[in-house]
Amino acid sequence: MWSGWRRLRRWALRLAGLGTLVVVWQTLSSLGYLNTLLFPPPSAVAATLIDLLRDGSLLENSWASIQRVLAGFAMASIVGIAFGILLGWSELASEVLKPIIEVIRPIPPIAWTPLAILWFGVGNSPSYFLVFIGAVFPVFVNTYVAVRGIEKSQINAALCLGARPMLILTDVIVPAALPMIFPGLRIALGVGWMCVVAAELIAAQSGLGYMIQQSRMMLMTSSVLAGMLTIGAIGYAANSLMLMLERRVMRWRSEAVS
Amino acid sequence: MASSAISIRGVSKRFAGRDDASGTLALARVDLEVRKGEVLMLLGPSGCGKSTLLNIIAGFLAPSEGEVLQDGALVSRPDPRRTVVFQDYALFPWKSVQENVEFGLKAKGVPKADRRRRAREVLRTVRLNGFEERYPHELSGGMKQRAAIARAIAVDPEVLLMDEPFGALDAQTRVLLQEELARISAETGMTIIFVTHSIDEAVFLGDRIVVMSARPGRIRELHDVSLSRPRLPDIRSDPEFRRLADGLWESLRKDWQHEASQVAAAV
Ligand SMILES: Nc1ncnc2c1ncn2[C@@H]1O[C@H](COP(=O)(O)OP(=O)(O)OP(=O)(O)O)[C@@H](O)[C@H]1O
Ligand SMILES: [Mg+2]
Numbered sequence A: 001m002w003s004g005w006r007r008l009r010r011w012a013l014r015l016a017g018l019g020t021l022v023v024v025w026q027t028l029s030s031l032g033y034l035n036t037l038l039f040p041p042p043s044a045v046a047a048t049l050i051d052l053l054r055d056g057s058l059l060e061n062s063w064a065s066i067q068r069v070l071a072g073f074a075m076a077s078i079v080g081i082a083f084g085i086l087l088g089w090s091e092l093a094s095e096v097l098k099p100i101i102e103v104i105r106p107i108p109p110i111a112w113t114p115l116a117i118l119w120f121g122v123g124n125s126p127s128y129f130l131v132f133i134g135a136v137f138p139v140f141v142n143t144y145v146a147v148r149g150i151e152k153s154q155i156n157a158a159l160c161l162g163a164r165p166m167l168i169l170t171d172v173i174v175p176a177a178l179p180m181i182f183p184g185l186r187i188a189l190g191v192g193w194m195c196v197v198a199a200e201l202i203a204a205q206s207g208l209g210y211m212i213q214q215s216r217m218m219l220m221t222s223s224v225l226a227g228m229l230t231i232g233a234i235g236y237a238a239n240s241l242m243l244m245l246e247r248r249v250m251r252w253r254s255e256a257v258s
Numbered sequence B: 001m002a003s004s005a006i007s008i009r010g011v012s013k014r015f016a017g018r019d020d021a022s023g024t025l026a027l028a029r030v031d032l033e034v035r036k037g038e039v040l041m042l043l044g045p046s047g048c049g050k051s052t053l054l055n056i057i058a059g060f061l062a063p064s065e066g067e068v069l070q071d072g073a074l075v076s077r078p079d080p081r082r083t084v085v086f087q088d089y090a091l092f093p094w095k096s097v098q099e100n101v102e103f104g105l106k107a108k109g110v111p112k113a114d115r116r117r118r119a120r121e122v123l124r125t126v127r128l129n130g131f132e133e134r135y136p137h138e139l140s141g142g143m144k145q146r147a148a149i150a151r152a153i154a155v156d157p158e159v160l161l162m163d164e165p166f167g168a169l170d171a172q173t174r175v176l177l178q179e180e181l182a183r184i185s186a187e188t189g190m191t192i193i194f195v196t197h198s199i200d201e202a203v204f205l206g207d208r209i210v211v212m213s214a215r216p217g218r219i220r221e222l223h224d225v226s227l228s229r230p231r232l233p234d235i236r237s238d239p240e241f242r243r244l245a246d247g248l249w250e251s252l253r254k255d256w257q258h259e260a261s262q263v264a265a266a267v
Helices: A002-030 A042-054 A059-089 A091-104 A110-121 A126-150 A152-160 A163-205 A208-217 A221-251 B050-058 B097-108 B110-123 B141-153 B170-189 B199-207 B233-237 B241-267
Strands: B004-015 B024-035 B038-042 B065-070 B082-085 B160-162 B193-198 B208-212 B220-224
Touching: A002 A042, A002 A126, A042 A059, A059 A091, A059 A110, A059 A126, A059 A163, A059 A208, A059 A221, A091 B170, A110 A126, A110 A163, A110 B208, A126 A163, A152 A163, A152 A221, A163 A221, A163 B038, A163 B097, A208 A221, B004 B050, B004 B110, B004 B193, B024 B050, B024 B065, B024 B193, B038 B050, B038 B199, B050 B082, B050 B160, B050 B193, B082 B141, B097 B110, B097 B141, B110 B141, B141 B170, B170 B199, B193 B199, B199 B233, B220 B241
Parallel strands: B038 B193, B038 B208, B082 B160, B160 B193
Antiparallel strands: B004 B024, B004 B065, B208 B220
């Protein structure tokens, strides 16, 4: 009963914030305070959004972007987790590889764009590459820190029970690190999504980034905004999905911890 | 010779120092024969190297000098013939109690059905039946330690190593688990090496009590406990129990007073 009320209240508050923003924006436009060419009102953006949905281009471009993120993100997850475990586990690997990684890590993904175009031209590949570059470090860092932080006594417990390295990996290290790997994956997906849009602005012939860039050139500002809103909405949905997955996979954790 | 489960021969351990070369001498030439089937209690002031010795016996640490033998064979790495119960339980929180107990059997390659049966049997021994599907965070401290004991004995080790296993428990739970352990050790005949800070615990559980001296850890005294088995709660009022406990108290008093004054000085 009470929790029902509280939920209702929470949603009402959330929608109130969003609703107020839209109303203020629309009013300012109607009163002529905003240049509708450069900053069209919500009604125009909504109309454009519907048009773009009707002719299928919005879905097509969204799918192009999503598919690129998924490919780059999948590679980044595998590489990030593998290296995180390797360097977290082996002092030697850590000593040798950490300096290389720490020098590459601060380079913003955007700074890789010229190289990506030189190497891969225009198309899907530079997007895969840039998403990979953006997503791999959050996954790596979280995995690495998690593996480093595993309690020695848990490893010792596994060892004295006769566990071989493979079993320790699958039954101790990975599950122990998972509570930190997951947030890393979630951050990586967010970064990957930003990277794909950035990549498509310059180095693609399709996708939401490409779409808003094209719309800009034709001064179709409401299409630019519609594209941006779609980018935001998909990013939000992806994050929520990851959160749900996270809770589901780690049901063994106590409520107090999560 | 054949009656030794574990032989500790001239074991020293020096931990490398942070800056200087000398480091910390944690153990100095420890010699000890642990008999098959006995419960050996290690008692001594904080920092005297009890955990270090136990970790060397387990095979987690290599001694700087000397060697540890199990049944005449050199101990060089952890092995399920010697399993460990840790003070902080070290259960796997992502596994249910049942899966925790099955872990060592899984490592051995025991088929799933046999694993299940064996784990249930052991969980009955530690009186945790009915909690198989729980996760560690859903258990009290005492229940967690029962689960950890079950996990350690499920693989049928010859030697059970326990490092202050009841140290984190409240007084009542502690006494209860001591009684359970006395029963389990009588039932299984396992050799147990048990580190404790508690004189009462040492006398209640032990066949022999090793008193270690403050750093560097050495064996200072070795007491036989001639109390009858099985150890039941009322043995605590036995005059022999009191005599032993009082003697140990006298012998450890100086170390503990020293420890207390050092702590006071540090604060
Ligand atoms: N990994 C390590 N590196 C350096 N010094 C260590 C290490 N482990 C233990 N020591 C030192 O060795 C000595 C013995 O430690 P140990 O943990 O074996 O004592 P303990 O008898 O188990 O003490 P407590 O009763 O407090 O558990 C201590 O002085 C400790 O500081
Ligand atoms: Mg200790």
